[in-house]
Each structure stands twice: as structure tokens, then as C-alpha cells.
Amino acid sequence: MTGGAWTEMAAGSAVAFTALLFAQAALHKLTDFTAFTGYVADYRVVPESWSRPAAGVALGLELLTVAALVVPGGQAAGSLLAIALLLGYAAAIGINVARGRDRIECGCGGAVQPLGPALVVRNLGLAGIAAFGLGTVPGSLLAPEALTALLVGVTLWIGYALVDQLLANAAHLRRRA
Template sequence: MTAALLCADPLVTAACSAAAALVLLMSVLPKLRDFERFHAALDAYQLVPAAWTRAAAMAFVAAETGAALLLVARPLQAASAVAGLAVVGLATAAVGINLARGRRDIRCGCDAEGVPLSGGLVWRNAALLAVLGAAAASAAAAPTRVMAPLDFAAAGFCALALLLMWLASTQLLANAVRARA
């Protein structure tokens, strides 16, 4: 099987979309559970005027939720992955801007752990961007075949493996903070 055929395989699209949907849903839940904490984190980023941070926080949570739901409802569509790319890209850019400013004491606001900004956070997000990019590229290519029932199981296991890698990287970032303290 050539790389082009593999990229166009709907199994790749389904696995990457499902993994990204799970990550986005797991990321948005702490924001919904404790919106004030996320609002405070976004305010600390100092990317929008203080008067706008509540609205910006609400808009980001809505966009993240929408991207996750799109990936669940339309997993084989390139537009769903592009929506996820936009949300994760925006969050990663915000982290990068503050790292460039030398502001490493800010909590990311991306999870319940409250991991501070770091290069590791950018790399973790870059991995998610790669997964979303693979989903978008695979969905945009002409599908090479129809998915069989076993393909759905394989996509689920691949998505679970990707999710576990995401969770492990998040835990490593949190442990690094504890080890430094």
C-alpha cells in the first residue's frame, strides 16, 4: 500500500477524528466545570483587553465544544478536522506568544491540572495539530474504500491509543511541575 493510498484510507480519518474529538471533549469539560478558572487563565495571557476576556473565554469554549461535536457528528469530513485545527492552533499560538514574552508562570487553562506554560505544552499541542492535519488530509483525499465493521473497531483502538498518548504527555507535564517544586 502506498503512502497516498494510506492517507486516503477512511480508517485514518476516523481514527484521527475520534482521537481529536476525545481530546477536545476532555479539554473542554474542565473549562465548563470551572469556567471562572479558565477565565482567569485567559485573562493572565493578556492577549485581549481585560474587559473582553469573559466574552473571549466564552467564545473559545463554544468554539472548542463546536469543533469537538463536529468531529463526533461528521468525523469523515475535512471541515470537522479544520475546525479542530483552528481551535488548537489558536490555543497553541496563545501559549507560544506568552512563552516568547517570557511568561512561564501562567497556568495553561487547558485542563484540570493547571499545567504552566512550557515548550512541552507546545509540543503536545503540535502532536494534536498533526493528528488533526492527518484527519483533514485523509478526509480531503478521495476515499479508497468503504469502511467495514472491523475498520470501526480498529479506528476505535487507534483513537484510544492516541488518547492515551495525549493523557500520558499531559501527566508528564504535570509531574514535571511537581518535580520542580
Template structure:
């Protein structure tokens, strides 16, 4: 296996992870748009009259990213959009952490977690997982390698879910101990 094939397989793993991440995130937001709108409002980064439009814009963008990651012709632009959106979310968290507004639920779609540097770091790690997709060149890989890469992406996502739950529990226990 050469380097191009390895990067391509890493890109498939990362893309699978991102698809699962964004699809679950979108479903979470669509199940309770009003709650997500409240999170957007709590960040206090857009004027109050723009909160609903921002809410629907973010949901629409996450849907577009999810679809773009599934359609090979749009993988590149969808990956760039995913990285940009994850960076914007991290920046929004950082701004509020610096303001002292840490009692805001992140609104990420997983367990209840309030803003912390851990969440900013989490977004950074997700971006690192996405990066190989930007540098991958289509190469000849067999179906078994593709299956293994997709399976690794799904396993990585399951590990991510477990890590998020552990992080949420850790933060809740820290709050209780104060």
C-alpha cells in the same frame, strides 16, 4: 488494504482522539468557567472587557468542534477548526513564553501545567494526529477495521492523558529542584 483505506482508518483514529480531547476539555472548562476566564485573562492577549466574551466564545467553539467531529457531514470543517484553534492556543503560549510569562497555567483542561515549549510541541503533535482526517476519502472499510480504529483513537487518548500527567509531574519536580 490500499492507501485510501489506510488513510481513512488513520482519520477515524485521529478523529476519535480529537473528539475525546475536545469533549474533556469542554467539560473541564464548563465545570469552572470563572477559572478558565482567569486563564484567558492571564494570557493578556485580549482587552480586559473582552475576556468574558472570549471565554464563552472559546467554549462555544470547542463545543461546536466536538459536535462537528461526531457528525460525519461536518468532519472536514470541524477538523480544520480544531487545527486552527490548537494553532491559536500554541501561538498564545509562544507569545507569553517569549514575554517571559511562563507562570501562567495553560488552561488546557488537564493537570496543572505552566506554559512551556513542551506544551507548544504537544499541540503540534495533536495537529499531526488530526491531519489524516483532512486527506481521507470515504472508502469501503469493514466494521472490524472501524472498531479497531476507534479503539486506537481511545487508546491514543489514554496514552496522551498519561503523557500529560508525566509531563506535569516532570515540570513540578523541576520547579521543586530550583
């Protein structure tokens, strides 16, 4: 296998991971849109009357991200959209942490977590992973390589979900102490 194939597999893995990440987040928002609208209002980065439309735009952009990532030839656009969303979310979290508003739930779509600097770092890291997807060249992987990239992406996503839950548990224990 050439160095280019390894790069393509890494990019494919990043795309698979990012698609799963945004699919989970969008599903979380879809299943309880009212609660998500409340999270958006809690952030206070848009006027309260704009919370519902802003929540709808965020959900729509997450669904568009997933669609772009899974449609052949859309990986670069999906990766760019994922990066933009993750950086925007990191900024909104950072603004609230700077305001001292760390008792609100992130609304990220995973385990329940209050805002904190670790979530800003997490989102920046996730944006970095999504950036690897920019190196994807559609159709450049053979079927076994593509399957391997998909399985690596799924494995990364499962690992991410486990770490996310551990961080949520730690935050919960800190609040109780």
C-alpha cells in the same frame, strides 16, 4: 485490506482522538468556567474586559469542534476547526513564553501545567494529528475497520493523557527544586 483502507483507518483514529481531546478540554472549561476565564485573562492576549466573552467563544468553538467531528460528514470541518484552535492556542502560549510569562497555568483541560516551549510543540503536534482527520471519507470504512479506528483513537487519547500527566508532574517537580 488495501492501502486506502489503512489511510482511512488512520484518519478515523485521528478523528476519534481529536474528538476525545476536545471533549475533555470543553468539559474542563464547562465544569469551572470562572477559572477558565481567569486563565484567559492571565494570557493577556485580549483586553481583560474581553476575557469572559473570549472564554465563551473558545468553549463554544471547542464544543462545535466535537460536534462536527462526531456528526457524519462533519469530520473535515471539525478537523479544520481543531487545527485552527490548536494553532491559535500554540500562538497564545508562544507569545506568553516569549514575554517571559511562564508561571501561568495553560488552562488546556488536562493536567495542570505552566506555560513553556514544550506546550507549543505539543499543540503543533496535536494540530498535525488533527490534520490526519482531513483524509476521512465518511462511510468508507466497514464496521470492523471503523471500530478498530475508534479503539485506536481511544488508545491514543489514553496514552496522551498519561504523557500529559507525566509532563505536568515533571513541571511541578522543577518548580519545587
